[in-house]
Amino acid sequence: MIYDPYSRTMQEDPYPTYQWFRDESPCAYNEKMDFYALFRFEDVWEATLDWETYSSSLGPMLENRGQIPSEMFSIIGLDPPAHTRFRNLVSRGFTPRRIGALEREMREIARRYLDALSDRSEFDIQHEFSVKLPMDVISALLGIPPEYRDRYRRWVDGGLERDPDTGLPSEEGISGMRQARDLILDLLAQRRAAPQEDLISLLANADLEEPDQPPRRLTDAEVVGFCGLLAAAGAETTAKLIGNAVVYLGRDPAQRKRLFDDPSRIPLGVEELLRYDAPSQFQGRVAMRDVTVAGVTIPKGARVALVTGAACRDEREFEDPDRLDLARHTKREIYFGYGQHFCIGKSLARLEARIALEEIATRFPNYEVDESGLARTYQAHVRGFKNVPIRV
Template sequence: MTSTELVFDPFSEEFFNGPWEIYRRMRAEAPVYYNAEYDFYALSRHEDVAAAYKDFETFSSAYGLDLATVRSDEPMPAKMIIMMDPPEHRQMRSLVNKVFTPRAIEALRPMATETIDRYLSAVDPGGFDVVGDFSALFPVQVITQMLGVPEEYRKQVGEWVDTSLAREPGQIEMSEEGMQAVGELMGLYYNIIQQRRAEPRDDMFSRLIAAEVTREDGDTESLDDFEIAGFATLLGGAGAETVTKLIGNATVTFARHPEQWQKLLDDRSKIPAAVEELLRYEAPNQYNVRRSMRDVEIHGVTIPEGKPVFLLAGSANRDPDAFTDADTFDIDRDRTEAQNLGFGYGVHSCLGAALARMESAIALERLLDFMPRYEVRWDGCRRVAAQNVAGWSHVPVRVLA
């Protein structure tokens, strides 16, 4: 019996619908995979992905976030922290760490809880779409409130983010509508920044305006408008999308593993562990793209300088050499076995991870109260087709008595 050709296409229907079998074959057959059609490499084993995340000198972030930008020879002009390498990244990261302190995140808990409660109380108690009616709505409200976006624009921000990330099967470049959405979003943030410079408030925009960063030459400066807008765009996109997809994934995963849902019903203290396992089992962010800055040999394969390299965190988190029974969903698993790469690793580990964890834990707690027994209406479930994001756009459920 001859096996089919191994094809990893991150723009295909097959990838959007769940790449777990492809990942398994890549780890076994081609841990350094080359895609000739799109001219990129991909790392799929946990050991290799984790090492590449930490080796920013070899695998650079400065050329962008996706294949379309990374394969360009020009570093990205956008001043987003996610598109920087040290030392510039280190300076910006230290600034953001001052703004994203554990105390600052914890101070957002009442607002996040109120927002989650407000959206869940508005759904049909008999049945609703967990994503469309709930998890697609509250995260962008939380993140935009934190930033200081006026209420009348918050929903629009979420729509712009979705438009910018959307990809049809086979589509690599951002669509014209996506580019227009990014422009509209940056324009909104620019206007808010001007308002906050004139009249500061108790919000993230005002704190970023007031913050100072020590540049590479030792000079201390404030952030410019473009840098602040870049921060806001990154937070608004990554912050909203991660929680939206994690809660949708949770609803589907627990429906397939009802004994795990029962564990949470019996013991709410397991909720944080459940969030970690959801991030491992089906992370909303399946990969990041880097650019090779030198020729590098891994497993006998040479990745030439200047090539896009996909770091498949979604595959690494299912690597049986890193995790016992890696394809088993188990909220009680041993967390010390290996690094969970669901929020990245190394210098670019997710800025908003603590906020996303907090929101996800609150939302899970509320769903346990609201629908201790539920069933997914599988015929209405729809997968999302988006840049590097895995999850569901629609998960309708029926709440059982």
């Protein structure tokens, strides 16, 4: 069997294939795409901790074999110590105080989109709500003016799409990424001149400490790279989480009722939804030395996929892993990554998902998913729905 993360079968339902690989070939080589993949929880967990063996320096996408182009510079493609310095700096934009300060605005955004649907009995909640909320929240965090937010989301979205046959982004997608970059550059110039209370201002004016060098400001490419990463890593994943939540709760009205009747259960339920169908299915690495996993030697220089989506369903770690149990407590979580690169936006994502579900619960507690209209996106490593039509 071959693990091709971009194939339609895998995009539709990867879980039977993952199970086969966990049992039969936990460290597998894809000859055509020339990369190795790890599927078991323990192996993925260990690899995320061992950055000296599994480097992030070629970025999260498996296609990249050479240097990351400068406009794609971002924290996710760095190793310590450069990673640690950059991460310490940008973490200041994600403190509990800063995230907490966004809660009211987040709820207002969620309410505005959902209230606009109140006189309709059928709509596509993914399209009307789940993709809009996270991107608006990131835009608010960054300081992107409201009138640009829709466009910015479309540009970023298009850049993430992959042709299932070639695995490549389209011309239009590439051009969208360029337009998104130009917008950030404009805002950056404005914020360098007149800082505001937003993340672009923080990045524009923060000092990066490097050994034996005087502190320096981030370059335009560094700020653009980081903002691009936030949009790519934070918006699509959270949108998929909300869409998955709507679909899987819709399929299990009894569990949904328990959650909606007692919203204090929502945070734990969100964790289980993340485990059950991880929005980010694999993380790319490159082997810095020969390393043997489950009897297979990955040669130095090979690309490696840490398949978190498969790890989240590993029965060696989770009891009855294919069952969605919204009251499940787990010892370890891997869906936000682990080690140096664990998701910097996880508190934000959790808060958004909680707010989204609370607001859906008060308006449409008994919605029904129109299963025949469900459609998935075909994206690099983000898994989830493009269309989620519901009746309320």
